Amino acid sequence: xxxxxxxxxxxxxxxxxxxxxxxxxxxxxxxxxxxxxxxxxxxxxxxxxxxxxxxxxxxxxxxxxxxxxxxxxxxxxxxxxxxxxxxxxxxxxxxxxxxxxxxxxxxxxxxxxxxxxxxxxxxxxxxxxxxxxxxxxxxxxxxxxxxxxxxxxxxxxxxxxxxxxxxxxxxxxxxxxxxxxxxxxxxxxxxxxxxxxxxxxxxxxxxxxxxxxxxxxxxxxxxxxxxxxxxxxxxxxxxxxxxxxxxxxxxxxxxxxxxxxxxxxxxxxxxxxxxxxxxxxxx
Amino acid sequence: xxxxxxxxxxxxxxxxxxxxxxxxxxxxxxxxxxxxxxxxxxxxxxxxxxxxxxxxxxxxxxxxxxxxxxxxxxxxxxxxxxxxxxxxxxxxxxxxxxxxxxxxxxxxxxxxxxxxxxxxxxxxxxxxxxxxxxxxxxxxxxxxxxxxxxxxxxxxxxxxxxxxxxxxxxxxxxxxxxxxxxxxxxxxxxxxxxxxxxxxxxxxxxxxxxxxxxxxxxxxxxxxxxxxxxxxxxxxxxxxxxxxxxxxxxxxxxxxxxxxxxxxxxxxxxxxxxxxxxxxxxx
Numbered sequence: 001x002x003x004x005x006x007x008x009x010x011x012x013x014x015x016x017x018x019x020x021x022x023x024x025x026x027x028x029x030x031x032x033x034x035x036x037x038x039x040x041x042x043x044x045x046x047x048x049x050x051x052x053x054x055x056x057x058x059x060x061x062x063x064x065x066x067x068x069x070x071x072x073x074x075x076x077x078x079x080x081x082x083x084x085x086x087x088x089x090x091x092x093x094x095x096x097x098x099x100x101x102x103x104x105x106x107x108x109x110x111x112x113x114x115x116x117x118x119x120x121x122x123x124x125x126x127x128x129x130x131x132x133x134x135x136x137x138x139x140x141x142x143x144x145x146x147x148x149x150x151x152x153x154x155x156x157x158x159x160x161x162x163x164x165x166x167x168x169x170x171x172x173x174x175x176x177x178x179x180x181x182x183x184x185x186x187x188x189x190x191x192x193x194x195x196x197x198x199x200x201x202x203x204x205x206x207x208x209x210x211x212x213x214x215x216x217x218x219x220x221x222x223x224x225x226x227x228x229x230x231x232x233x234x235x236x237x238x239x240x241x242x243x244x245x246x247x248x249x250x251x252x253x254x255x256x257x258x259x260x261x262x263x264x265x266x267x268x269x270x271x272x273x274x275x276x277x278x279x280x281x282x283x
Numbered sequence: 284x285x286x287x288x289x290x291x292x293x294x295x296x297x298x299x300x301x302x303x304x305x306x307x308x309x310x311x312x313x314x315x316x317x318x319x320x321x322x323x324x325x326x327x328x329x330x331x332x333x334x335x336x337x338x339x340x341x342x343x344x345x346x347x348x349x350x351x352x353x354x355x356x357x358x359x360x361x362x363x364x365x366x367x368x369x370x371x372x373x374x375x376x377x378x379x380x381x382x383x384x385x386x387x388x389x390x391x392x393x394x395x396x397x398x399x400x401x402x403x404x405x406x407x408x409x410x411x412x413x414x415x416x417x418x419x420x421x422x423x424x425x426x427x428x429x430x431x432x433x434x435x436x437x438x439x440x441x442x443x444x445x446x447x448x449x450x451x452x453x454x455x456x457x458x459x460x461x462x463x464x465x466x467x468x469x470x471x472x473x474x475x476x477x478x479x480x481x482x483x484x485x486x487x488x489x490x491x492x493x494x495x496x497x498x499x500x501x502x503x504x505x506x507x508x509x510x511x512x513x514x515x516x517x518x519x520x521x522x523x524x525x526x527x528x529x530x531x532x533x534x535x536x537x538x539x540x541x542x543x544x545x546x547x548x549x550x551x552x553x554x555x556x557x558x559x560x561x562x563x564x565x566x
Contacts, residue, residue, distance in 0.1 A: 071525030073351065073365030076517045080367075083513035086506055087555050094559060096566035106555070113310065113551050114514060120303030121544040122522045123296075157563060161499045175491070181498035185506050 011210030014060055018135065021057025022104075025050040025142045029100040032149050040237035041153025045244035048228060051146035051192065052221035052251070058139030059199040059217030060210070065132035066200060070124075074204065077136060078197025084110040084133075085140020086189055090180075093145065093157040100155070103141045111137025136196075143192035144185070147228045150244060151188065152179045153236045160185075163235060177234070184231055191227055195220035207270050212262040219259050222252035296537045307547035314550035321558045322480060329476040330553045336472035337515045337549025341541040343465025344370050344519035347404065348455035348529045357421045359447040360455060360528050362411050366520030367513065369407075370466060374512040376403035377467015382474055382505060393471050400467020404459040408451055415450045423450030428531050433457060448528070458529030470512045473549075477504035477556055488560055507556040514552060515545045 028050035035041040062077050070076065085107055092103025114137070115130035149155040152163075163177030175181040179188075199217035203209075225248035233241040299307075311334070318330040347369050350361025362369060380399020384392040415421050424441040425431070426448030431438070434453050442448050451459075481500035486493055522541040527534045 070521065071351075072367065072517070072520040072523070076365060076367035076520050079371065079513040080517035083510040083517070084552070086510040087552055090503070090506070091555050091559055091562075094563040096564075098566050102562075110551060110555070114518065114548055116306055117303070117544040117547055118518060118521050121299040121307055121547070122518060122540050123299065123303075124521050124524075125297075175489075175496055176498040178499070180502050180506075183498075183502050183505075185502060186509070189506060189509065 014064055017057055017060045017214070021053050021060075022138070024053035025057075025146065026100055026104070028053060029142070029146060029149065029155065032153070032155060033097065035153050040240045042240045042243055044150050044153040044232065044236055044240055045225075045229070045247045047146040047149030047151075047155070048221075048225035048244065048248060049146075049251075051143045051150070051195075052218055052225065054139045054142035054146065055192075055195050055199075055221040056214050056217045058136060058143070058196045059214055061132050061135045061139065062197060062200045063204075063208075063210070063213060064128055065126075065136070066204070068126045068128065070126075074201040075193075075197045077132075078193050080114065080133065081136035081140035081196055082144065082189055082193040083140070084114055084137040085142075085192075086144050086185075088137065088141040089144040089148070090157070090185075092141065093148075093155055093160060096156055099145070100142075103145055104138055107137040107141035108134050111135070139196065140192065143196065144188055147188040147192060147224065148179050148185060150225065150228050151184055151232045151235055153232075153240065179235065182234075187231070188228065191224040195224045207266055209262070209266055212259065212266055215255055215259045215262055219252065219255040222248055222255055226252060296540070299540055299543060304543065307543050310547045311550045314554040317554050318557050321554075321561055322484075325480065325483065326557050329480050329557060330550065332476040333473050333511070333553035333556075334546050334549050336469040336476070337511060337545045337553075338542050339465045339469030339472070340370070340374065340512055340515040341519045341522075341545030342538055343373075343462045343469060344516050345523065345527065345535050345538045345541065346458040346462030346465065346530055347373070347527070348408070348451060348459050349520075349523070349525075349527050351526045353447070353526070354449075357415065357419055357446070357449045359526055360423070360425055360449055360451060361526060362407060362451070362459070366523060366527075367517050369404075370516035370520070371513060372407070373400045373404050373463035374466045374470045374516065375509065376400055377463070378470040378474055378505065378508055378512070380467065381471025382501070385475060385478060389475055392475055393468055396471025396474075397464040397468040400470070401460045401464035403467075404463030405456075408456045408459040412451045412456070421449045423452045424448045425452045425455070425528055425531070427528050427533060428454075432531055452528075454531050455529040458531075461530070466512070466516070469515075470508055473511055473553075474504050474508035477507055480557055481559075484560055488563060503559070507552075511549055511552045511556075514548050518544045518548055 028046045031046040088107035092099050095102045111134035115133035118124045119129045160179045165177045203213040229245040229248045318326040348361035349366045350363045353359035354361045355363035377396040377400030381392045381396025384395035422441045424438040485496040519541040
């Protein structure tokens with residue numbers, strides 16, 4: 001076996017993070033459904049927020065799974081999460097208003113099967129394997145579904161495969177100008193896969209702190225949201241896309257600043273040094 | 284593995300548990316039955332193709348010389364990154380090459396996919412050795428065998444003390460190319476099977492011509508092929524647990540476990556991808 005990857009103790013319990021992530025992303029996904037009652041998909045950005053909530057949960061799950069020392073690198077966990085998640089997300093999307101529910105259930109089934117195969121056939125024999133891969137598949141599915149919803153304003157399959165373009169003043173319906181037909185789904189896949197594994201991959205080691213890792217996960221999520229918001233200008237009304245872009249940028253700036261603050265805090269604690277206190281009222 | 288009191292391993296590796304074997308067989312049979320029920324004979328043939336593709340990916344990953352982090356410091360042989368990254372690179376290159384040749388028929392497209400994957404690994408392995416030899420000044424020496432099985436070069440006199448070998452011996456280079464070719468072939472096979480099914484189903488469902496739905500069919504088949512590729516590659520990576528030098532490595536003998544796991548995982552993922560449109564418009 002390889003070197004045990006060190007993780008910090010303490011912080012919010014994993015189950016609490018899981019419940020917040022699952023319930024939060026579920027509610028955010030259904031908030032995007034309100035777009036059907038609006039003139040334009042102004043609420044599309046909630047899809048991105050669902051992805052961020054899921055990514056924070058996923059980073060914590062990866063932290064638990066990889067603390068066993070898989071020996072394959074942290075990115076592999078992100079790849080299997082999105083690989084099984086994309087299947088569940090796109091199958092779920094075909095079920096109309098039930099999409100988030102079907103996606104989560106199907107992802108849990110796929111994840112549990114891959115976990116059982118990893119433990120009983122490949123013989124990883126890691127206690128947290130089945131539960132972790134189940135959670136990761138759900139996280140991957142919600143991430144794909146959330147970001148795809150953000151790009152086109154709806155989580156329904158027909159909305160994801162149909163788009164319009166204006167040619168000489170005529171609006172033409174086409175399958176090519178859509179999230180799936182245009183291949184944007186592949187970009188979303190990779191944006192999610194990088195965002196889910198980067199946080200723990202970057203923060204692992206001695207002195208790892210949960211709040212810093214999860215803040216980085218949220219930062220990666222907002223960074224992915226910015227990209228998807230720019231993509232969404234091609235598919236949804238300009239003002240809706242602009243709103244999504246602003247939300248992403250504000251979220252990213254906030255989480256980035258918080259992450260840098262937490263990094264400075266941990267770097268200071270690690271150095272075991274004392275800061276030079278400036279005397280009050282200037283030197 | 285050599286620690287005192289460690290459980291004795293039968294024949295160098297632990298065989299799959301009875302539960303694992305039963306689960307895999309049941310999953311494959313259920314998936315085959317479901318594919319026949321949903322898409323009749325075409326579905327059954329496609330799912331068998333997908334399972335073969337998945338098995339080729341799982342088997343091919345074992346050939347690729349994965350060095351991991353120690354290889355980056357020249358302390359173990361192989362390419363200095365994780366299994367998932369290397370497999371994704373070779374598989375996606377193969378998929379692009381195969382997808383480009385898809386209109387030319389199954390045989391040419393599959394061959395093109397294999398060449399694409401093999402070519403990427405050949406270039407990667409060559410450049411890795413160029414950097415090792417001319418950039419870092421370290422010779423190629425395997426730590427697992429005393430003699431290269433193909434060229435007959437001896438290794439112990441070139442191996443630095445305290446390392447597991449370094450560089451990329453010829454046998455590892457050959458393994459990398461074989462692994463890339465098998466991965467590219469498997470990924471292309473999955474893509475072609477799914478593309479065939481979607482090109483038959485989508486025009487009926489959407490009431491459009493084959494040309495109109497082509498972007499959607501290609502994109503769906505592509506993203507599902509990538510997803511299944513990554514699931515199979517990561518399961519194979521879990522089987523290897525970390526680094527492998529190539530086909531001469533003792534870890535290579537573990538491949539039957541990965542084949543069972545890849546077959547079961549591809550069957551489950553494949554039947555979901557094949558049944559994608561079954562619930563469309565129901566809710």
